Amino acid sequence: MTDGKAGFETYVVGSLPRPQWVRDLIEDRKNGVMSWGAADKLLDSAVPAAIAMQERAGLDYVSDGEWRRESYVKVFADAVGGFGYDLHTEDAGIKVSSLPYPAVVDKLSADRPIAVDEARFLKSHASKKVIVAIPSPYTIGRRMWTAEHSTGAYATREEFIDACIPIVRDEVARLTAEGVDAVQLDDPWLALLVDESYRERENITDVDHEMELSVKSVNAVVEGATVPVSVHLCHAHFNRRHGTKGPYDLIMGALGQMNADRFAIELATPDAGGIEALARFPSDKLLGLGVIDHTDKHVETPEEVVARAEAAMQYVAPDKITLNPDCGFSPSSQNPMDIDEAYLKLKAMSDGAALLRAAH
Numbered sequence: 168m169t170d171g172k173a174g175f176e177t178y179v180v181g182s183l184p185r186p187q188w189v190r191d192l193i194e195d196r197k198n199g200v201m202s203w204g205a206a207d208k209l210l211d212s213a214v215p216a217a218i219a220m221q222e223r224a225g226l227d228y229v230s231d232g233e234w235r236r237e238s239y240v241k242v243f244a245d246a247v248g249g250f251g252y253d254l255h256t257e258d259a260g261i262k263v264s265s266l267p268y269p270a271v272v273d274k275l276s277a278d279r280p281i282a283v284d285e286a287r288f289l290k291s292h293a294s295k296k297v298i299v300a301i302p303s304p305y306t307i308g309r310r311m312w313t314a315e316h317s318t319g320a321y322a323t324r325e326e327f328i329d330a331c332i333p334i335v336r337d338e339v340a341r342l343t344a345e346g347v348d349a350v351q352l353d354d355p356w357l358a359l360l361v362d363e364s365y366r367e368r369e370n371i372t373d374v375d376h377e378m379e380l381s382v383k384s385v386n387a388v389v390e391g392a393t394v395p396v397s398v399h400l401c402h403a404h405f406n407r408r409h410g411t412k413g414p415y416d417l418i419m420g421a422l423g424q425m426n427a428d429r430f431a432i433e434l435a436t437p438d439a440g441g442i443e444a445l446a447r448f449p450s451d452k453l454l455g456l457g458v459i460d461h462t463d464k465h466v467e468t469p470e471e472v473v474a475r476a477e478a479a480m481q482y483v484a485p486d487k488i489t490l491n492p493d494c495g496f497s498p499s500s501q502n503p504m505d506i507d508e509a510y511l512k513l514k515a516m517s518d519g520a521a522l523l524r525a526a527h
Contacts, residue, residue: 414440431455472519
């Protein structure tokens with residue numbers, strides 16, 4: 168996945184802040200004011216700017232900014248039948264009243280590909296390598312199964328997660344056939360487990376079982392995959408606030424059991440509890456080191472990026488380190504983030520990577 172000669176390759180985690188008119192467009196589409204087809208025609212004119220911005224910032228792997236999506240996980244429900252809408256509105260303990268999420272209410276039906284059209288458009292407009300993110304079955308299960316609404320379709324969350332696996336696995340195969348350079352599985356709900364207050368809120372008493380669900384689902388999805396697969400882990404955020412906090416020691420063993428190639432981990436924010444957890448990072452995996460704190464308005468300098476990477480080298484070999492922001496800048500379309508700030512942060516990350524290549 169990395170270029171052994173260059174090293175310190177730079178990635179986005181996926182989403183970029185959307186201009187207000189794009190945010191309005193997604194809301195109009197959601198509310199039925201505009202059709203998906205009409206919205207896509209307008210987004211076809213907007214998305215190339217998101218791609219060009221990342222390339223101008225100097226990134227090695229770019230996305231489409233996820234500007235077509237309302238949410239990084241709701242994209243699954245947009246493509247798969249069986250969901251009811253406007254049923255619950257809490258995201259990792261953060262109230263998001265303007266962004267209702269669906270819950271599964273019927274057996275799943277794979278109506279259309281999840282991200283293939285996005286990937287095809289991205290490939291046709293990018294001159295750099297491309298990465299496409301889709302949600303992991305475990306995060307889909309934690310986010311869109313509720314005892315109140317879902318037991319008629321799937322008696323348990325575990326049954327629902329199992330039903331998601333072949334759909335996500337098939338999408339990985341389609342994205343591979345489309346020629347993407349990397350696929351990312353977003354699994355922040357695994358990382359949330361490190362926060363005791365989250366476990367109490369969610370009435371999670373068997374954390375080992377939850378980690379096993381995540382490992383099992385990722386391994387089932389990547390079985391037979393020929394494209395490099397990253398797994399992204401973070402504390403979830405909205406409006407510069409994280410939903411949880413805490414170091415990742417609890418889940419490091421689970422990462423070692425996952426058959427992914429790379430783990431993109433939120434580590435720049437103080438809410439991640441420091442890099443000491445990397446002492447248990449699996450030595451056979453690539454680290455996607457979070458060196459940009461997207462929740463902080465301060466724009467990092469290239470030297471700060473270097474310092475964060477060199478601190479991680481206490482635990483992870485330099486040739487195993489890639490760089491990325493802590494998370495997508497705007498995993499939901501209504502997350503109020505600044506596009507110019509994102510550009511400057513990404514540019515600082517790329518400039519820092521150049522310094523690291525020269526030094527190491």
